[in-house]
Amino acid sequence: MRPQPPHSLFADINSPAFVPAEDMPEWIEATFLDPSSPLRKEEHAHLAHAEIFTIRGHDVEELLGVVCRYGADAADVRAIVDAANQPPVIARGQIAMLAAPAS
Numbered sequence: 001m002r003p004q005p006p007h008s009l010f011a012d013i014n015s016p017a018f019v020p021a022e023d024m025p026e027w028i029e030a031t032f033l034d035p036s037s038p039l040r041k042e043e044h045a046h047l048a049h050a051e052i053f054t055i056r057g058h059d060v061e062e063l064l065g066v067v068c069r070y071g072a073d074a075a076d077v078r079a080i081v082d083a084a085n086q087p088p089v090i091a092r093g094q095i096a097m098l099a100a101p102a103s
Contacts, residue, residue, distance in 0.1 A: 003027045039090075 003021030072081040
């Protein structure tokens with residue numbers, strides 16, 4: 001099952017707009033880095049021993065700040081913008097099917 005936002009996010013209307021799921025690193029490892037996972041890619045193998053891709057609110061704010069100040073062509077941000085504007089390589093339904101636990 002995909003990681004879910006903490007329940008506190010829904011209990012408190014004053015909570016931050018972005019809170020990473022606590023079990024995100026474990027889910028990423030099982031879904032994308034485990035050699036037996038159907039979503040594993042060799043290009044991600046170097047991340048198997050890394051301190052893992054929890055995106056924090058500050059990271060998002062920093063990226064938005066760079067784009068607002070310098071435009072999308074600054075600091076290789078253009079590649080992120082171009083990738084975001086492309087259709088997904090794997091459809092949402094396929095991800096849900098592939099990431100579901102085996103029964």
